[in-house]
Amino acid sequence: MFINSEKSRIKEIISDFFKKGGFEVSIEILSSEDGVVLAKIKTDEPKILIGQSGQTMIEIQHLLRIIIKKSLKEEIKFDLDINDYKKKKIEYLKDTARTVADEVFLSKKDKELDPMPSYERRIIHMELANRSDVLTESIGEGESRRIIVKAKQ
Numbered sequence: 001m002f003i004n005s006e007k008s009r010i011k012e013i014i015s016d017f018f019k020k021g022g023f024e025v026s027i028e029i030l031s032s033e034d035g036v037v038l039a040k041i042k043t044d045e046p047k048i049l050i051g052q053s054g055q056t057m058i059e060i061q062h063l064l065r066i067i068i069k070k071s072l073k074e075e076i077k078f079d080l081d082i083n084d085y086k087k088k089k090i091e092y093l094k095d096t097a098r099t100v101a102d103e104v105f106l107s108k109k110d111k112e113l114d115p116m117p118s119y120e121r122r123i124i125h126m127e128l129a130n131r132s133d134v135l136t137e138s139i140g141e142g143e144s145r146r147i148i149v150k151a152k153q
Helices: 004-020 046-050 052-072 086-109 120-130
Strands: 023-030 036-043 075-084 134-138 144-150
Touching: 004 023, 004 036, 004 086, 036 046, 046 052, 046 075, 052 075, 052 086, 052 120, 086 120, 086 134, 086 144, 120 134, 120 144
Parallel strands: 036 075
Antiparallel strands: 023 036, 134 144
């Protein structure tokens, strides 16, 4: 767990980062019991900061993790969410997983999902892991890696 002075310092670092980029943001810093520091950002310009499929946000998160690590002189687990993009994306992926699993169960035909990054595939695998009627498998390489949902025999 981070103490308030560390949270304040992290908030200050993030605030400076976005100010230097010319972005007005509000920042909330949360920490979880497993030690992850979550920075929840609200802005009027989310599209620019999130980017296509969240790619810009992932890069910003990576840069901030490095800056915070150097400033605090310690390794931290850091997660960034802008205008609840990740939260909404996770819910969308879980809903998609359940819908596809239901289709596969009823039709008994495999369904291949579009390629997606590893953290998105993981969400789908985890969402369907406890279902007894379907199973999931990742296939492909690199950016074309995707999930196939199959009916259990």
